[in-house]
Amino acid sequence: MALEVDVLIVFADKDNEAQKNELGWVSQFKKFLELMLYQVQGVKSNVVLKSEFDSITASKLDAVGVMVAVLSKDFIASGQCLDTLEAYNKAINGQDNRICKVMKSPLSYQEQPPRLRESIGYDMFQLDTETGAVKEYSDFFSQEAEKQYWMKLVDLAYDINETLMVLKGGAKTDVKNILKRKTIYLAETGHDLSVQRNIIKRELQRYGYLILPNQMLPIQVQDLEKSIKKDLAECAFSIHLVGSAYGEIPEGTEQSVVDIQNQLATEQSAINQKEKKEFSRLIWISPNLKNASERQAAFIESIRRDTEAQAGTEILQTPLEDFKNIMREKLIDVREKEKSEDFGGKAIYLVHDKVDEGDVKPFKDMIEKSGFKILNPAFEGDLLEVRKQHIDNLRQLDGAVIFKGKVNDQWVQMKVLDLLKAPGFGRNKPIKAKAIVATSSNKADLDNYKKNDMVLISGEANKSIESLKMFLQEFNP
Numbered sequence: 119m120a121l122e123v124d125v126l127i128v129f130a131d132k133d134n135e136a137q138k139n140e141l142g143w144v145s146q147f148k149k150f151l152e153l154m155l156y157q158v159q160g161v162k163s164n165v166v167l168k169s170e171f172d173s174i175t176a177s178k179l180d181a182v183g184v185m186v187a188v189l190s191k192d193f194i195a196s197g198q199c200l201d202t203l204e205a206y207n208k209a210i211n212g213q214d215n216r217i218c219k220v221m222k223s224p225l226s227y228q229e230q231p232p233r234l235r236e237s238i239g240y241d242m243f244q245l246d247t248e249t250g251a252v253k254e255y256s257d258f259f260s261q262e263a264e265k266q267y268w269m270k271l272v273d274l275a276y277d278i279n280e281t282l283m284v285l286k287g288g289a290k291t292d293v294k295n296i297l298k299r300k301t302i303y304l305a306e307t308g309h310d311l312s313v314q315r316n317i318i319k320r321e322l323q324r325y326g327y328l329i330l331p332n333q334m335l336p337i338q339v340q341d342l343e344k345s346i347k348k349d350l351a352e353c354a355f356s357i358h359l360v361g362s363a364y365g366e367i368p369e370g371t372e373q374s375v376v377d378i379q380n381q382l383a384t385e386q387s388a389i390n391q392k393e394k395k396e397f398s399r400l401i402w403i404s405p406n407l408k409n410a411s412e413r414q415a416a417f418i419e420s421i422r423r424d425t426e427a428q429a430g431t432e433i434l435q436t437p438l439e440d441f442k443n444i445m446r447e448k449l450i451d452v453r454e455k456e457k458s459e460d461f462g463g464k465a466i467y468l469v470h471d472k473v474d475e476g477d478v479k480p481f482k483d484m485i486e487k488s489g490f491k492i493l494n495p496a497f498e499g500d501l502l503e504v505r506k507q508h509i510d511n512l513r514q515l516d517g518a519v520i521f522k523g524k525v526n527d528q529w530v531q532m533k534v535l536d537l538l539k540a541p542g543f544g545r546n547k548p549i550k551a552k553a554i555v556a557t558s559s560n561k562a563d564l565d566n567y568k569k570n571d572m573v574l575i576s577g578e579a580n581k582s583i584e585s586l587k588m589f590l591q592e593f594n595p
């Protein structure tokens with residue numbers, strides 16, 4: 119599909135009013151989203167702003183890949199914004215995945231446009247959990263912003279990228295590479311757990327897993343069962359979230375989709391066991407089942423009964439965060455431990471561009487001689503493989519050194535932002551040391567990175583190597 123605009127950001131004028139000679143909120147958001155999309159895609163996306171009074175014809179809306187609606191009370195009060203939203207929805211024939219709602223400020227379910235009420239939102243405001251006070255971020259590089267703003271921005275960029283890949287036909291060309299990754303079957307849930315399922319889905323995708331089902335499920339039970347069996351046969355692991363709601367019931371049966379998926383996963387597990395193929399199941403049952411119907415209670419009891427003697431199946435009824443930690447341990451932490459079990463020292467991610475491979479070599483040699491494991495960026499392979507290596511390094515590193523040779527300041531800024539966003543990629547420990555090494559002919563501006571706890575090392579190569587060596591000695595006494 120030919121697109122004139124990759125992402126159209128629709129907003130109310132008042133939400134982009136600039137203060138103190140700085141960019142307005144929406145303009146700042148656009149700048150960061152462009153950087154994030156570049157990191158995910160490897161190419162620059164065409165991101166366009168459209169305020170409520172900017173004109174765009176219905177024919178041009180056909181050529182917009184994804185619309186991002188910046189929701190606020192001013193957006194809701196703007197007839198022009200709502201008209202644009204409806205016109206775009208009509209132009210794309212109601213494809214939900216092509217409209218993303220970014221919450222600039224909190225809105226109740228009833229306050230939101232009916233078209234977007236059921237959609238997952240990306241909350242971009244700062245909420246004080248103790249007082250309930252809401253305010254906008256003034257420092258986008260603070261610890262608070264790191265936990266909320268940037269993690270949501272990572273989610274948004276990945277979701278937009280998946281949609282654009284499908285629209286542009288990129289998904290088909292990447293199938294062979296995608297299938298190299300572990301594939302997980304993430305079963306549907308009742309309406310009460312839809313948000314939790316989406317959170318887990320995004321987290322697994324950030325770790326490089328392919329999640330099935332990846333399309334709308336059929337409404338007829340016979341077609342539904344065929345689709346589920348086909349997807350399960352491609353997976354080595356299935357995850358099931360069970361709450362109070364029994365789930366949707368397809369045509370031609372009295373069983374819910376949740377029930378059918380669990381039953382067929384049980385059958386697939388038995389098939390794989392006979393064929394001596396890997397297949398594990400992780401089932402989470404919500405601790406809060408006060409509103410569960412008798413039918414749902416019976417379903418849960420059948421899960422417990424039928425899986426007791428089944429190898430490779432584990433049932434957990436714990437707080438969701440505890441379940442997520444266990445899921446990480448089973449799917450992710452074990453994989454990371456296997457990668458690092460042959461090395462007991464600290465790992466330094468030496469971030470550099472291919473153009474600087476020659477200049478960075480003396481620094482690499484010094485780091486290795488100092489007893490550190492070096493994590494290198496990938497330059498070969500397709501975009502998915504290169505990006506996956508980068509994210510794996512961000513999860514594993516103890517310290518990071520960004521080398522600024524022939525690259526420009528924007529490249530350095532994007533790498534610094536990646537370090538800031540590392541928790542959003544699944545990192546669960548702090549980065550103990552961060553440094554930028556700049557060649558004498560291309561110094562970095564220290565003031566740009568002070569607030570990110572970056573140490574700047576610049577000057578003649580031999581002196582820079584000695585300075586970096588001293589810095590690493592302090593980091594690893």
